[in-house]
Amino acid sequence: MHKVLVIGTGPAGLTAAIYLARANLSPIVIEGLEPGGQLTTTTEVENFPGFPEGIMGPELMDNMRKQAERFGAEFRNGWVEQVDFSKRPFQVTLEGGQVLESETVILSTGASAKYLGIPGEQENVGRGVSTCATCDGFFFRGKKLLVVGGGDSAMEEANFLTRFATEVTIVHRREELRASKIMQDRAKANEKIRWALNRTPLEVVTEEGGKVKGLKVRNNAGGQEELLEADGVFVAIGHTPNTKFLGGAVATDEHGYIVVKPGTTETNVPGVFACGDVQDTRYRQAITAAGSGCMAAMDCEKFLEGSMVHDWSGPTGS
Numbered sequence: 001m002h003k004v005l006v007i008g009t010g011p012a013g014l015t016a017a018i019y020l021a022r023a024n025l026s027p028i029v030i031e032g033l034e035p036g037g038q039l040t041t042t043t044e045v046e047n048f049p050g051f052p053e054g055i056m057g058p059e060l061m062d063n064m065r066k067q068a069e070r071f072g073a074e075f076r077n078g079w080v081e082q083v084d085f086s087k088r089p090f091q092v093t094l095e096g097g098q099v100l101e102s103e104t105v106i107l108s109t110g111a112s113a114k115y116l117g118i119p120g121e122q123e124n125v126g127r128g129v130s131t132c133a134t135c136d137g138f139f140f141r142g143k144k145l146l147v148v149g150g151g152d153s154a155m156e157e158a159n160f161l162t163r164f165a166t167e168v169t170i171v172h173r174r175e176e177l178r179a180s181k182i183m184q185d186r187a188k189a190n191e192k193i194r195w196a197l198n199r200t201p202l203e204v205v206t207e208e209g210g211k212v213k214g215l216k217v218r219n220n221a222g223g224q225e226e227l228l229e230a231d232g233v234f235v236a237i238g239h240t241p242n243t244k245f246l247g248g249a250v251a252t253d254e255h256g257y258i259v260v261k262p263g264t265t266e267t268n269v270p271g272v273f274a275c276g277d278v279q280d281t282r283y284r285q286a287i288t289a290a291g292s293g294c295m296a297a298m299d300c301e302k303f304l305e306g307s308m309v310h311d312w313s314g315p316t317g318s
């Protein structure tokens with residue numbers, strides 16, 4: 001039986017692994033289908049402290065992994081198919097059927113941005129297509145941008161991007177927006193924001209050298225295709241937390257994000273902790289994920305030494 005299993009190897013899981021390994025807890029870390037997490041899908045990261053010139057996402061994650069390995073964290077390939085937190089020790093079943101038993105578990109499986117699923121989109125992520133204005137807005141100073149989506153996050157991303165861009169056009173497939181009135185009003189009052197409503201995105205179009213040129217859309221009113229020219233396309237249609245494999249073993253909110261006790265990483269199950277984007281509906285940054293990974297490791301240490309009082313007053317799992 002293990003003392004602690006960490007599920008996921010993004011900034012949250014790897015930071016937890018570094019702290020746990022340095023506390024002599026010999027963590028077992030399960031990599032999942034995306035070893036290194038979301039940052040392995042991007043190019044330059046300019047806002048992770050400690051790298052004044054920026055650092056490539058995959059290199060940052062490789063460094064974190066090496067740091068965890070240096071102190072004795074043990075990595076396992078594969079992904080978790082199901083968990084049983086109803087009895088102790090906890091059981092975690094990997095794809096292929098291997099069952100791992102552990103006294104504690106740290107859940108750091110992230111949240112995946114939703115994409116449009118159109119041609120030209122995936123191959124240009126980090127090269128003109130983005131799902132994170134906070135991360136990538138700065139790269140588009142003086143440029144023209146498109147934001148796809150009609151909810152609060154699309155309005156928020158568009159407003160934020162007007163700090164850098166000369167013009168931001170919000171593209172939405174319906175005439176009506178889902179966003180709250182206050183967020184719509186704020187976007188409508190912003191003179192840098194334009195609107196391309198009732199347009200269905202069809203393809204991210206690039207120039208010969210690969211640079212993003214714009215978005216091909218269908219105008220739903222007349223049915224004709226149009227090219228909305230821009231230097232970058234921000235897709236803001238939401239995120240899906242990676243919690244399906246939990247099967248209700250810990251409490252989640254109505255969108256599937258794990259609920260933690262405020263200011264901690266404790267879930268409703270004593271000994272199970274959650275950190276990073278899988279429990280964060282608000283910040284979703286590498287540094288906040290790493291910070292909460294540190295918290296999860298320290299919470300876990302406290303639990304294992306028997307000095308944690310579990311006074312849960314939030315929702316319970318299904």
Ligand SMILES: Cc1cc2nc3c(=O)[nH]c(=O)nc-3n(C[C@H](O)[C@H](O)[C@H](O)COP(=O)(O)OP(=O)(O)OC[C@H]3O[C@@H](n4cnc5c(N)ncnc54)[C@H](O)[C@@H]3O)c2cc1C
Nearest residue numbers: 008009010011012032034037038080109110276277284286
């Ligand atoms: C293209 C892009 C660019 C970004 N740029 C920046 C940036 O510049 N700065 C910044 O601060 N943030 C950036 N972000 C956001 C940042 O990447 C995330 O906030 C951060 O990675 C979240 O870390 P995490 O550890 O919570 O989860 P993730 O990085 O999402 O890692 C989740 C891990 O869980 C694993 N996993 C999932 N399901 C299972 C399972 N069933 N079994 C086992 N393992 C599983 C995955 O394999 C992965 O290793 C960017 C995101 C994207 C997509």
